[in-house]
Amino acid sequence: MGGSARRAAFDVPLPTGQMLRLGERTLVMAIVNVTPDSFSDGGQHLDPAVAIANALQMVADGADVLDIGGESTRPGAQALDVEEEWRRVGPVIEGLAGRVTVPLSIDTYKTEIARRALAAGAVIVNDISAFAYEPTIAGVVAAAGAVAILMHNRGRSVAMYDQATYADVVAQTRDELAARVVVAERAGVSRERILIDPGLGFAKRPEQTMAMLAGLPELAALGLPIVSGPSRKSFLQAVIGTQPPAGRVWGTAGAVAASIWLGAHIVRVHDVPAMVDVVRVTDAVRRLSVGTV
Secondary structure, three states: OOOOOOOOOEEEEOOOOOEEEEOOOOEEEEEEEOOOOOOOOOOOOOOHHHHHHHHHHHHHOOOOEEEEEOOOOOOOOOOOOHHHHHHHHHHHHHHHOOOOOOOEEEEOOOHHHHHHHHHHOOOEEEEOOOOOOOOOHHHHHHHHOOEEEEEOOOOOHHHOOOOOOOOOHHHHHHHHHHHHHHHHHHOOOOHHHEEEEOOOOOOOOHHHHHHHHHOHHHHHHHOOOEEEOOOOOHHHHHHHOOOOHHHHHHHHHHHHHHHHHOOOOEEEEOOHHHHHHHHHHHHHHHHHOOOOO
């Protein structure tokens, strides 16, 4: 068996003065959906008190980062207005700030939501559009000294697959992400605070998503930390057969292990206890693998 893909180490500064240390071990980003219509767990944590309790349990189970989102980005999803999105996520961020030591991330592409979330205690902005939907969000992130996760995407969720045409999905994803990194840097976001996400399942059909997952090492050429989010996504059904989202946990485990082996620094997941085990075992093997950093 060959060695795992080499993974550079990064120290990513947070606006709190703390450091997000990436590379020695894989970090687990827990998904906290405060939505009625998420593809995976819509409505389960719509009550802020329930979402907060769930997030606290995720930290107890080993989550390293909490990613809080109020708008579903599933295929066909409609956009949400700012006030409704903040009504969902604001109380959760405010309720967790100061109660947890792990960083809080806001999953949004909206400038005003990012502004409010960062003021309330979030330190990471996870934007599925890589600052394309609302370019002014980049300035808000820069001014706050926050960390940005730039995800590859094309088009909007309501028409998820309209632009899923690639001659080489890996090379084009890499190059399109590189262009978004330039945009972020020009807006004042320092390169040391930028992470990239290949956007598994976003504007990519199942076979393209699998190719992108296999091609993760090519993203390392950008010299930035990599976030991988395969959790419960529909592309897994191309391999495991038709399953509801909650039935894709084992498929997710395989994709998480592959992500780590191929160089991801952070995995974004729903099922924290199970995926923490997957991460620990895969990391342990990585450390013994030829060519691992």
